[in-house]
Amino acid sequence: MKLIGPFKQVITLANLPLRGKLSDEQLEVIVDGGIIVDNNNIDQVGNFECLKSENQNIEIEHIPDEQIVLPAFVDSHTHICFGGNRANDFAMRNAGKTYLEIAESGGGIWSSVQHTRNSSEEELLKTLLERINILISIGITTIEIKSGYGLDLENELKMLRIIKKAQSQTLATLVPTCLSAHLKPRDFEGDNKAYLDYILADILPIVKKENLASRVDIFIEKSAFQPEESKEFLFKTKDLGFEITVHADQFTAGSSRIAVEVGAKSADHLEATVDSDIEFLAKSDTVATALPGASLGLGEKFTPARKLLDAGAILAIASDWNPGSAPMGNLLTQASILATYEKLSTAEVLAGMTFRSAYALGLEDRGRLEGGMKADFVTYKTDNFQNVLYNQGTLKAENTYINGQKA
DSSP states (O other): OEEEEEEEEEEOOTTOOSSSOOOGGGOOEEEEEEEEEETTEEEEEEEHHHHHHHSTTOEEEEOOSOOEEEEOEEEOOOOOOOSSOOHHHHHHHHTTOOHHHHHHTTOSHHHHHHHHHHSOHHHHHHHHHHHHHHHHHTTEEEEEEEOOSOOSHHHHHHHHHHHHHHHTTOSSEEEEEEEEETSOOTTOOSOHHHHHHHIIIIIHHHHHHTTOOSEEEEEBSTTSBOHHHHHHHHHHHHHTTOEEEEEESSSSTTHHHHHHHTTOSEEEEOTTOOHHHHHHHHTSSOEEEEOHHHHHHHTOOOOOHHHHHHHTOOEEEOOOOOSSSOOOOOHHHHHHHHHHHHTOOHHHHHHHTTHHHHHHTTOOSOSSOSTTSBOOEEEESSSOTHHHHHTTTOSOEEEEEETTEEO
């Protein structure tokens, strides 16, 4: 066992509810605190001197400066396995080009598909690990990673196998998701239904056999897959034993209802969600995941996070790091800006990036600093935890701990 501290403040997030709004007065803040770690998990959290006196022969990792500590962050929606970039898309969009015009000129998701297909496994693994290390350096230790830039059997499996290989080379927890239903590829001969049947018959059985992912995602949108065909596809993926998440209500309302109806773990995006669907989501166990990076990248409105929380929904906040619509990848900056526009409390933002995001991934062993939880946490050199969001990502993490060890 090891005692780490003293910390000026330990923000535990203990005893906060899974759903609904939160006030900062609900936050447990332990002053001059410490954390005892045992076998990758947290054993105790409390006053440093008390823990030290109660465990006199314990190893101590002394924190020399004034620092605060938070649970490590969970990024529950990313697309960080990709080849190439789409800087030209961003420039064209800012110059007034529409999504369709960009796609017709060779940009959009299909551009990333071509770059990813043409990238070697070695190149994709190298860049994926570089992005994972960036996320670890900013306090993120659990990372969901989607396929979806392969869009055929060979290349979807290539992506998922690379994600699996990356897991063997990092201490971060990687959660792979099969997003073969990102959109119908241009080189597929057949309609949307035929392509979804191809995923079900040819791709998912191998994904399951090789244990490459236990989760399936689909993009329900006018430019991708339509509601009824998506709903049928999702029920069939559930029959195959996969968990479900959905790209929902990004530009068009309605698909978040499908996510709830099929029992999805989360409905992600929700920028176009209407009030009646907010109530529908709030009454379910489907997590509403805000992706402020996409709003910033596309110049679109934010997910109605305030309304979702007030209605009693489970709100997570993730980065959507991808080469097209959300290239920033800095979850803390995005969440801080979302908080400003949606009037979210510090407690709501921190919950949304920790235990509530973890719940969206089916991981309830992390996201809080309390006994029995995974010993993943992040420290900042400051005497006040409020400075973390106040500085909107410019206050850098001092250390990220995974399993109680500095990453």
